[in-house]
Amino acid sequence: MPEGVNAPSLPATILDALADAVVEVDARWRIRYVNPGAAAVFKRDELVGRDLWDVLPQLDTTPFAALCRKAMTGRSSERIEMQYASLGSSFEARIFPDSEDGLVIIFHDITDRVAAERAHAETRALLDAVMYFSTSLIYAKDPEGRFTLVNPMLEELLGFPPGSLVGKSDHDIFPPEIADPFRENDRLVLRERRPLTIEEQILVDGQLRTNLSVKFPLQHADGSVFGTAGVSTDITERVRHQQETTLLAEVGLKLSETLDWDASLSAIVNVVAERFADYCLLDILADGGMRRQAVAARDASRLPTLRETMDFTPDLSVDTPFTRALKSGKTERVVDPDEAWRDSIARSPEHRAIIGALSPRSVLMVPLVARGRALGLLEIISSTRRFDARDQETAEELGRICALALDNRRATELLRHEGSLRELFMAVLAHDLRNPLNAIQLGASALAGRQDQADAVSRVAQRIVSSAERMGKLIEQVLDLTRARAMGGIPVERRPMQLAPLVEAVVDEVRAAHPTRAIDVVVRGDCSGTWDPDRLAQAVSNLVGNAVTHGTAGTPVRVELVGGTDVELSVHNESAPIAPETLATLFDPFRRGERSSQAAPRGLGLGLYITDQIVQAHGGSIVAESDAAGTRFRVTLPR
Numbered sequence: 001m002p003e004g005v006n007a008p009s010l011p012a013t014i015l016d017a018l019a020d021a022v023v024e025v026d027a028r029w030r031i032r033y034v035n036p037g038a039a040a041v042f043k044r045d046e047l048v049g050r051d052l053w054d055v056l057p058q059l060d061t062t063p064f065a066a067l068c069r070k071a072m073t074g075r076s077s078e079r080i081e082m083q084y085a086s087l088g089s090s091f092e093a094r095i096f097p098d099s100e101d102g103l104v105i106i107f108h109d110i111t112d113r114v115a116a117e118r119a120h121a122e123t124r125a126l127l128d129a130v131m132y133f134s135t136s137l138i139y140a141k142d143p144e145g146r147f148t149l150v151n152p153m154l155e156e157l158l159g160f161p162p163g164s165l166v167g168k169s170d171h172d173i174f175p176p177e178i179a180d181p182f183r184e185n186d187r188l189v190l191r192e193r194r195p196l197t198i199e200e201q202i203l204v205d206g207q208l209r210t211n212l213s214v215k216f217p218l219q220h221a222d223g224s225v226f227g228t229a230g231v232s233t234d235i236t237e238r239v240r241h242q243q244e245t246t247l248l249a250e251v252g253l254k255l256s257e258t259l260d261w262d263a264s265l266s267a268i269v270n271v272v273a274e275r276f277a278d279y280c281l282l283d284i285l286a287d288g289g290m291r292r293q294a295v296a297a298r299d300a301s302r303l304p305t306l307r308e309t310m311d312f313t314p315d316l317s318v319d320t321p322f323t324r325a326l327k328s329g330k331t332e333r334v335v336d337p338d339e340a341w342r343d344s345i346a347r348s349p350e351h352r353a354i355i356g357a358l359s360p361r362s363v364l365m366v367p368l369v370a371r372g373r374a375l376g377l378l379e380i381i382s383s384t385r386r387f388d389a390r391d392q393e394t395a396e397e398l399g400r401i402c403a404l405a406l407d408n409r410r411a412t413e414l415l416r417h418e419g420s421l422r423e424l425f426m427a428v429l430a431h432d433l434r435n436p437l438n439a440i441q442l443g444a445s446a447l448a449g450r451q452d453q454a455d456a457v458s459r460v461a462q463r464i465v466s467s468a469e470r471m472g473k474l475i476e477q478v479l480d481l482t483r484a485r486a487m488g489g490i491p492v493e494r495r496p497m498q499l500a501p502l503v504e505a506v507v508d509e510v511r512a513a514h515p516t517r518a519i520d521v522v523v524r525g526d527c528s529g530t531w532d533p534d535r536l537a538q539a540v541s542n543l544v545g546n547a548v549t550h551g552t553a554g555t556p557v558r559v560e561l562v563g564g565t566d567v568e569l570s571v572h573n574e575s576a577p578i579a580p581e582t583l584a585t586l587f588d589p590f591r592r593g594e595r596s597s598q599a600a601p602r603g604l605g606l607g608l609y610i611t612d613q614i615v616q617a618h619g620g621s622i623v624a625e626s627d628a629a630g631t632r633f634r635v636t637l638p639r
Contacts, residue, residue, distance in 0.1 A: 021107035024098060025052050027072065032102065041087070041107060058086055064093055071095045072103055081110065090114040137211065137232040140218065143190060145169045145183050148227060157204060178203050189215045189228045199239070200232065208385065209236045244394050247275045249464045251401055256464070261409035262293075265402060270296040272398060276391075277380045279306055279358060283313050284368075284376035284406060285326075290314050293376070305357050312351040314377070320345050325365040326374050331396055332365040335386045362387040366399035370407035378402055490613045492532035499527040499536065499637075503561055503569070506540045514548050518556040525563030529639035531618055536637075539614045540569070542607040543633050547573035550631070566620075569635040578626040586624050587612040 015022055021038035025031050029052045039047065042055060052068075053060040059082075067078040078095040092108040131138055131151040140149040150165045158165070158173060170179035178201060189196050195216040201208050211232035218227040254267040265282060273280040273296035282293045290313035297303045314322035322345065325332040334341060337360055346352035364387050366378040378399050380387075387395075500523045507519050547557040551573030558572045578586070590605040615622045620637040 020109070023047075023052070023105045023107070025102050025105070027101040029053060031055065038107070041089075041109070056084075058084065067093075068095055068103060068105070071097060081114075083114075136234075138230075139232075140227055140229040141169075141186060142227045143225070145171075145186055149229075174203055185213070185215060186228050189217050190225055193217050193219075193225060199235070202232075206386070209234060210239045211235065240390070243275065247271065247394070248397060248401075250275065251398060252464045255401060255405060261405050264405050265409075266294045266296075268398070268402060268405070269294040272296070272378075272380060273298050276394065276398075277364075277382045278302075278384060279379075279381040281306075281309065281379040281381075282376065282402065283322075283379065285374060289316060290377070302358070305354060308354050309351070312347045312354070314345070315347060321363075322365055322377060322379075325367045326377060329367050329369050329374065331367065331392055331399075332363075333387055333392050334360075334363045334365075336361060337363060359383045361385065364392060364395045366395050368399050368403040368406055370403040375403055375406040375410070490535065490610070490617050492535050492614070492617045494530045494532055494618075496530050497528065497533050499529065499531070499567055499569075500561055502533055502537055503540055503559065506537050507544060507559060510541065510544045510548060513545075517548050517551075519544065519548070519559065520556055521559045521561070523561045527561050527563040527567050529567055529637060531637065532614075535614045535617070539611045539635070542611045543569075543571040543635070546607060546633075547571050547631075551575050566639065567637045569637070570632055572630055572632040574630040575626075577628055578624075578631060583624055583626055587622070 015035040018035060018037050021041040022033075022035040023031060023038050024033040031047050031050050031052055034047045047055060053065070059065055062082065064080050064082050067080050070076065071078045075097040077097070079092070080095075081090065081092050083090045089109055089111045090113075092110050094106045094108070096104045096106075098104050134151060135153060137154040137157065138149075138151040139147055139154055142148050146167055146169050147165050152162065155162055155165055165173075170182040173179070174182070181200060185196060185198055185200065195214060197212070197214050200211050200213045202211055203209075212235045213230055213232040215228055215230040217225045218229055219225050250271050251268050254271060255264050257264075257267075269280045269282050278298045279302070280296045282295075283290045284293050285291075292310045292313050295303070295306045295309065297306050314320060316323055316326070321332040321334060321341075342355050342360075343352065346355055358381065360381045360383060362382050362385065364378075364380040366380065367374055368376040368378060378395070380395050380398075503523075504521060507521050511517070511519055544557065544559060551557055552575050555574040558570075560568075560570045560572075562568045562570075587608050589609040612622050615635055615637070618637055620635060622633060622635045625632045625634065
């Protein structure tokens with residue numbers, strides 16, 4: 001309101017329409033005019049004629065009152081923002097001298113604006129705190145990829161002084177192999193105008209680390225994009241844990257898939273090179289020296305060069321890191337090997353040239369020790385990264401697995417010379433593997449049940465659980481074979497029982513494992529007797545599982561149980577007839593069918609042999625019949 005204008009002189013319609021409170025006072029601070037807005041704000045109908053400071057006692061000693069008195073005395077215009085506690089509101093007060101000797105005061109309610117400003121300030125303070133104290137990397141870039149904002153953590157991580165990253169691009173900081181993916185991800189966010197969550201590699205102190213980055217576009221109110229922002233969290237340890245778990249699970253699978261130890265060792269070396277390093281070599285002690293058993297390279301194009309080392313195994317008569325690892329039984333870890341180190345392990349100029357071509361940046365030499373005896377050396381080489389103490393722990397776990405395989409291979413060779421390879425070796429193997437296999441199975445089961453793992457890790461863990469269960473069954477079969485050979489038959493513990501419920505229960509288990517196969521059960525007559533329920537369950541499971549495995553896909557398996565003088569169990573599957581010469585040896589140990597409708601893993605060929613031994617232990621008999629209609633196994637059990 002201009003100076004020298006009385007509020008009442010303005011058109012009443014204007015004053016009445018104002019939401020602001022308008023108050024005019026005379027030189028003695030008596031109110032001589034209020035508009036409806038003032039009555040509403042101060043919640044009083046009778047204001048005219050009253051002293052302003054009686055109406056607003058809480059403001060009498062405030063800066064507002066001081067400015068009013070200044071305006072009254074100096075005939076000046078003043079402005080102030082204040083809070084009126086009794087009303088719970090904030091106001092902007094504009095004070096004008098009127099045309100007489102008083103003042104006109106306009107109170108404009110700014111409560112909402114003050115609240116918004118306070119909320120904005122609090123939000124800004126929160127964002128500043130997050131930026132300053134967050135352990136994540138927070139940053140913003142313009143459309144050209146130059147940093148416009150970075151938090152202290154990013155500056156500290158990369159070793160830049162405060163503020164010096166602003167204006168730089170990723171290509172000013174990182175090598176192209178790191179910067180190019182960063183820039184491409186930023187372009188994708190700008191192009192598609194949507195957030196992007198992605199794992200990115202960042203180079204810190206010469207080491208690659210993995211960040212989980214969330215990048216999103218920065219947009220003006222009109223929707224136009226003026227840059228990108230991102231938050232990157234270091235997940236290196238989580239990724240590393242997943243990789244280690246996957247590696248050990250994969251190695252466990254390779255070990256459990258076959259009893260061919262040479263094949264297992266080669267498979268393990270390949271997995272190590274592919275998932276853990278760039279190169280892997282396995283040397284074993286043989287005939288007083290070292291023999292290179294297997295080599296593998298992550299990059300297949302490097303494999304011919306690596307194979308040239310087959311004739312350059314470590315010389316045990318020379319003091320080298322390899323021989324020191326073997327003698328001490330402790331892993332040797334070398335990071336950034338210098339020329340002198342490379343010269344010290346070279347067997348010849350040709351070998352030195354091969355070492356140079358492989359460009360080792362770090363090397364782990366892991367002694368393979370079992371039962372206190374050195375068996376060989378696992379050499380793990382990376383040409384791209386530096387192995388640390390945690391890598392060494394993982395490598396030593398791999399070494400223990402390889403040592404186990406080597407030890408069992410050595411046992412195999414010894415037993416072959418003694419002429420009782422299958423029975424005795426498998427018994428030793430079962431005894432030696434039962435505890436570590438249980439540990440693998442328990443650990444993998446716990447891992448598969450965890451909720452914070454990636455889906456890929458859980459699937460691998462479940463696969464090793466299944467493989468361990470299968471290997472456990474093989475071990476039990478071997479122990480049964482040993483008992484049958486050593487004790488003249490499998491021991492049984494008889495007690496009165498009903499056979500029909502046991503057969504139904506076993507069939508249900510097989511159905512659960514093979515949900516697409518129909519298995520029909522027919523029971524007639526009294527099927528009670530005195531038998532060993534656990535052993536009969538084992539026999540029934542072997543027969544029904546064998547029928548499912550070797551029967552024609554999509555055809556039913558029929559199980560019949562008939563009670564008479566004795567109890568007869570028959571299991572029938574549809575399939576091509578078994579050759580007579582094969583039929584005659586079905587119950588011999590280590591016999592395996594030549595056909596299978598399933599892609600199931602091959603067993604040891606002990607199932608039917610053990611079934612026959614269980615039946616004989618009960619005084620019964622088992623016969624196999626096969627023709628064009630299929631194959632039937634018929635078991636007779638005296639009560």
